[in-house]
Amino acid sequence: MNNNLIFDLHTHSCCSDGELTPAELVSAAKQVGVDVLALTDHDTTAGFTEASKQAKQMGLQLVAGVEISTLWKKHEIHIVGLNIDPDCQYLQQGLTEQANRRRQRAVAIAERLQDLGIEGAYASVYKQTAGDLITRPHFAKFLQEGGYVRDMAGAFRYYLARGKPAYVSVEWPDIAEAVEWIKSAGGQAVLAHPLRYKLTNTKLNLLVQEFKQAGGEGIEVVAGCCGLNEVKQAANLAEHFNMLASRGSDFHGKKITPAGLGCSHKLPAQCQPIWRDWHLLELSA
Ligand code: AMP
Ligand code: MN
Ligand code: MN
Ligand code: MN
Numbered sequence: 001m002n003n004n005l006i007f008d009l010h011t012h013s014c015c016s017d018g019e020l021t022p023a024e025l026v027s028a029a030k031q032v033g034v035d036v037l038a039l040t041d042h043d044t045t046a047g048f049t050e051a052s053k054q055a056k057q058m059g060l061q062l063v064a065g066v067e068i069s070t071l072w073k074k075h076e077i078h079i080v081g082l083n084i085d086p087d088c089q090y091l092q093q094g095l096t097e098q099a100n101r102r103r104q105r106a107v108a109i110a111e112r113l114q115d116l117g118i119e120g121a122y123a124s125v126y127k128q129t130a131g132d133l134i135t136r137p138h139f140a141k142f143l144q145e146g147g148y149v150r151d152m153a154g155a156f157r158y159y160l161a162r163g164k165p166a167y168v169s170v171e172w173p174d175i176a177e178a179v180e181w182i183k184s185a186g187g188q189a190v191l192a193h194p195l196r197y198k199l200t201n202t203k204l205n206l207l208v209q210e211f212k213q214a215g216g217e218g219i220e221v222v223a224g225c226c227g228l229n230e231v232k233q234a235a236n237l238a239e240h241f242n243m244l245a246s247r248g249s250d251f252h253g254k255k256i257t258p259a260g261l262g263c264s265h266k267l268p269a270q271c272q273p274i275w276r277d278w279h280l281l282e283l284s285a
Contacts, residue, residue, distance in 0.1 A: 004029060007275060008262050009063065010080055010220065010248020013126035014040060015047035016067075017137040022047035023054040030058045031263045036280060038067035038082055038248065040111065043098035044133045045086040054255025061280055064089075066190060068181065070100065070206060071172040075197050076139040079178045080213075080246070081218065082274065084187035091185040094173070105168050106134040112166040118142065118148060132134055135266070136160045136285075137256075176214040183215055194237060195230050206242050218274040219270045221245040222265045224257070235268040246272035 012018030013025045020028060022039060025047075029037045037060055039051045048064050055062035066081045084091060112123035124142040125134050125200045142156035149155045159166040179189045190212050199207060208219065219238040222231055245267050251257045269272055 005018075005275075005280065006033055007036045007244050007273075008036040008075070008249050008251070009036070009065070009082060009190075010067070010223070010285070011037065011261065012041055012067075012252045012253075013047040013051070015044055016041035017135040017252060018131050019255060022051035025251075026051050026054040026058060026060055026062065030060045032260065034060065035260050035273070036061045036063060037284040038063035038065035038080075040067045040080050040082075040248070042067050042133065042135055043069060043095055043102065045084070045092075048086045053183055059204050062189075065187075066095070066119075066182075068178040069172045070175045070178045071170075072175050073203070075176060075199065075207075076170075076172065077197065077207065078192035079182070079216070080115035080192045080248070081178075081182035081185065081187040082190060082218075082246070083278070084182060086155045086185075088185035092180040094177070095175075097132050101132070101170050101172065102134045105170050106139075107138055108168040109136075109160070111164050111187050112168065115144070116159075116165060118143070118146070135254075139166070149157065173209055175216070178218055179211070179214045184213045188218060188244075189216045190220055190244075190274060191216060191224075191248065192220050192248075193217055193223035194234055195226065196223070204237070205240075208237060208243070212241055212243060213247065216243070218244040218246045220248055221267055221271055222247040222263050224248075224250040225264065228265060231265045231268060235271050237266065237268050238272075241270075244274040245275040249281060 013022040064084050069078045070077050113121045120198050126140040128138045140152040143149045143155040182189045221234040249263045251261045
């Protein structure tokens with residue numbers, strides 16, 4: 001069942017902080033042999049219609065997704081929703097709140113930068129995004145293009161990361177709320193890149209336990225360009241809590257995510273894939 005298909009269930013387009021348009025992303029995924037692709041932009045489904053059209057043309061199976069920012073014990077935790085109905089009102093209300101939070105944060109970040117003598121940040125990110133979904137990478141691009149930092153990583157290291165002068169915290173919703181939005185939209189909730197939060201084992205276990213209690217079903221076992229040890233560790237975590245396993249590159253574009261679409265590692269045999277009960281075509285076109 002679906003054994004021969006290549007899944008990439010975590011990717012970004014320019015509707016959030018990715019480089020490619022939704023159509024370009026679908027084409028790039030097809031080119032590298034991805035059979036089933038989820039578009040999971042941060043807090044928006046705006047790219048789905050365009051991606052869906054392109055996917056039909058190219059014979060690629062597209063999964064509607066989203067990556068929701070949440071707050072858990074002061075950690076920013078990302079929850080991926082898969083197979084959601086993008087037309088679900090309840091989900092979209094939640095995503096509108098997220099976009100508002102992001103706009104408010106953007107104003108505050110721009111003020112911080114202004115205090116540091118850096119003018120014009122808000123105008124730049126607004127221009128980049130048409131005011132829709134503003135992310136920190138948009139500020140990073142502004143800082144890089146203005147010559148304030150050498151690259152995106154530098155923008156985070158010197159300005160935008162937690163503890164840096166232009167960092168502004170956000171009251172993201174809690175995990176249960178995000179899971180509720182996803183489930184209302186008929187989707188499955190997956191804990192994104194569980195090892196990237198740098199939690200102790202005790203805290204990570206607690207996080208997974210609470211996520212599961214809230215209705216979370218899956219864990220990203222293959223997340224971005226992680227090593228085999230990390231895959232194993234995440235697979236053990238999924239197995240321990242009897243959760244389904246997902247696989248996603250977290251692709252943001254070739255410049256940002258050098259490892260590329262499609263991921264390197266397969267799901268270990270011990271895993272129950274999140275797509276276990278999905279109705280998919282057996283072979284790609
Ligand atoms: P936001 O959701 O607006 O707070 O932005 C978070 C996004 O910034 C993540 O999804 C990453 O794509 C990107 N990001 C976070 N930390 C870094 C970093 N150190 N270097 C480059 N990109 C980063
Ligand atoms: Mn991102
Ligand atoms: Mn993420
Ligand atoms: Mn992501």
